[in-house]
Amino acid sequence: MTDSTKTTENNNVANANSSAMASTRRGILGGVGFGLAATALAACGESNNAAAKDDVQAPAVVRKKRTLTMVTTWPKGLPGLFTAAQRLAARTKELTEGELDIKVYGAGELSPALQAFDDVASGAADMYHGAEYYWQSKSKAFNFFTAVPMGMTANEIMGWIDFGGGQELWEELSGQYGVIAFQGANTGQQMGGWFRKEVNTLEDFKGLKMRIPGLGGQVIRELGGAAETLAGGEIYQALQTGQIDATEWIGPWNDLALGFYQQAEYYYGPGFHEPGSSLSCGMNRKVWDSLTPRQQQAVRVACNEANHLSLGEFTYNNSISLQTLTQEHNVKLRTFSPEVLNRIDEISKDVRAQAGSGGGLEKKIYESFEKALSANALWGSVADGPFLNSRSKG
Template identity: 40%
Template sequence: MDRRSFIRKAGFAGAGAAAATTLAAPAIAQTAPKVTWRCTSSFPKALDTIFGAAVTMADFVRESTDGNFDIQVFAAGELVPGLQAMDAAAAGTVECAHTASYYYWGKDPTFALATAVPFGMNVRQMNAWMYYGGGNDLLNEFYNTHGLHGLACGNTGAQMGGWYSKEINTLEDLKGLKMRIGGFAGKIVEKLGVVPQQIAGGDIYPSLEKGTIDAAEWVGPYDDEKLGFYKVAKYYYYPGWWEGGPVLHTLINQAKWNELPKSYQAILTAACQAANCDMMASYDYKNPEALKRLVAGGAQLRPFSQDVLAACFEAANSTYKEINASNAGFKKIYDSQMAFRKDAYLWAQVSEYTFDTFMMIQQRSGNI
């Protein structure tokens, strides 16, 4: 093809493209309407990482739509109390909420499966199950019965086992212990004599300080340091066996979700997935230094004994059997998760565990 012929044809193509752009503009405008939503969080602004996941999500949406889709994020208590965030979204008081689904397990224990259940899956396994194992579809089948659409939007990774005013050496030490413990886990530890308390994040410190509770779990070193728990309870236990990979969700009023243009649904879905990844990376970066500061400040690290863990594992399994016998919705999601968990841990111990264990030995030996 000679040069002049190419330019002439390119010119016609350019003119056609310009015309197409002009003709398409009204249609594009119609599919990119001005939408303003309110998102109420279950968390205070002081917890910049966990509260920040919703802000990250909203920023992605706003920037991806040139400001046309604006989600305004409000901290716990600014619009509704933190533990009423989901209810506000379901009722349409706000368009969406950023919360932990297991806060609402009292309505139906199935809510807990969307966040974390004792001795469930870790963060990578939860993501794999949700994104590739049909988990999101199963969860939304359940959420839809409550007028909601859910999108995973954050994960803390395996949490710590909490702060205690006394050492927990045996099962006897758990009896009568008044403990702030989130969601469904309270039902499990209750079988071991613990008196579970569900208290919002901002109220935990004064409850520990006044002796209203004897112990409390929250998230992990970075957030726990911010809330100052080490000042009022020095024993810091691990692991948080009830939260191996707890997922936060953006829970959206289903009618509002259905009203969104498909492009906005896609952008919001992608933004939540990005925030889900971002939050875990942030915690992985911040927790190591925070843990060193806590120990330097007097925190006494303690592992739960194998006897305590085994008793908790048994209590959890017996509880699942009870619920599965009477709640078909719970059983459907639980069976899907546990089938994947079995294979996931088979794979994890082959390569990941072997590599990580070797590297941890090197770290302890001072080689890295």
């Protein structure tokens, strides 16, 4: 990198810079004013704050408290996901100095997981924390804002949403239902799943009964397997009784906690179906519009921070947990063979195209996503890809 002690302002740099700043304003800040937020102001007396050393004094601000209800698609307490929603809520409260008090509920407490979006759209709840692909019965294009097979990694979807036009398209899609949503956590790369037997060739997928919902399930069906949808709490027993031969869940951190290694000893990567799942914080649009610009900004910043912390947290805990699984529980770690991954890659293109084949907006989202993905794929193949494959393991 640079150790320049000179300025390098030439035309190229200046142009790239002004274009970057423009896309920043357009892409990230959306409807939120970039200047100082207007809040209720009232002149007041002297501050007794010893830490403030400068002389200029701003007007006093009066805070009114407001309680917002956040439903989630996560089992209450689920590490990394429910806790990300809690962290986001706590930070929003701090940033607004108590003005916004977000109460976070686990799946089933107020709304069943898959009903979170509807309840926020109707105003029954104010906010949700969840995964957009759970709303795919409304529009398959919602999948692109969480994860699609052989799609974007965490860093890539962060780039597309904030700098590649994704956020605007997302707001257009969610806006049809009276909802606005932002990135609010990311699991990073997931795992392909737990298998009771090795799967070396395409033949091994024929007739395989695997718990894998959504678009990932479509890929498994195209491979000749039977994709099933089971709730998290039902998986362990289904593996134990032989109802299923394999299951995916999240990644080493969460999978370790559920003990799947006791029932299936082969653990396959990568998570071709969810290469970096972006999780979302949504809000009823009327509630959003009723917030002050400063409150809107607090929610946006808390979402961005939650995404940052979540990605680091998953990366660290997945790494440590994978060591535990292989060293203490004798899990047999495997990578899908090139034959299998190449076929999955082909199928995934069709699955994504189907997800983007709805109306005009669905097509626009699909095309924007694929355009960025194509650029990401080249970059990843020469940067992080060969790096991670050549670094020695301990």
